[in-house]
């Protein structure tokens with residue numbers, strides 16, 4: 001009798017130790033249908049040939065439809081500006097800067113607009129530049145490779161920059177990186193939102209922080225400029241460490257969560273990068289795992305698959321085409337939406353959400369069934385059951 005009570009008590013303790021994770025997993029809404037979105041980052045400034053690549057991607061997306069008649073969507077995380085041809089790094093980064101409003105960028109902007117009109121693209125703010133201009137300028141003073149990179153402007157490929165310097169919202173000219181001033185952040189956010197509005201006729205609804213490094217000040221500045229939704233990898237990194245890698249903060253996000261800044265988070269933590277060998281089975285596995293958790297499969301992918309020095313354009317198009325065909329065959333109820341539409345549904349409780357307790361409970365079990373947590377729970381229960389047996393024998 002006491003043994004049984006002891007085991008029940010210890011199980012209750014085990015659940016209590018997981019209460020935060022359980023509460024977060026329970027609070028996140030559940031989807032009613034499987035959802036898949038390609039999230040294409042880094043489009044805009046840079047690499048010639050983007051217009052043709054975008055037209056080809058749009059043609060692949062237009063070949064497929066879900067049961068509601070919708071085409072699959074690739075969101076385009078737009079980079080609005082980059083260095084121009086200048087006699088000095090300062091001139092290249094400032095006076096000679098090229099933006100998407102430049103006449104030479106018109107074919108790319110046109111390709112984006114055409115895809116949006118066809119319902120296969122949706123534009124998201126990625127940033128004015130895919131770096132912090134002052135940080136890059138300071139770093140270039142001591143680094144000939146950076147000066148060589150700047151000399152390839154206009155239309156230099158930011159993918160070729162050292163990874164820490166691709167972070168826009170921390171000063172990685174030194175490592176560990178240094179926080180930016182609030183005034184600098186607010187000013188740059190106001191400028192990037194204004195240019196996005198000027199070029200595309202609307203305030204961006206969704207923002208994707210470059211390299212997923214940002215902080216609360218940046219988030220509040222975006223919210224103040226009218227941005228509503230924030231794409232995250234499920235957690236926030238605020239700086240680059242001494243090794244150049246993003247530093248964990250322990251700040252987590254879940255789909256549909258309204259953060260203190262007022263932005264509503266979406267989670268993108270699956271990848272579909274054909275240049276890294278990702279093919280249809282990888283995308284399908286991500287879709288299956290996310291659907292079992294009643295979450296959307298947001299597949300991160302980059303311009304570099306389709307255009308630029310290391311692109312495999314034809315193979316990447318084929319990989320996307322095959323994934324779409326396979327996903328529709330495996331999951332006939334699959335739905336295609338934009339991330340902004342999805343986020344609006346999470347906020348307003350739209351028809352894509354499932355509130356039935358049985359669905360939510362099933363999703364909860366799958367959401368908790370992750371390697372790290374499973375090990376933690378198994379170790380805990382083993383120890384507790386051992387203790388309970390010992391107590392019962394005694």
Ligand SMILES: [Zn+2]
Nearest residue numbers: 041042210211
């Ligand atoms: Zn990027």
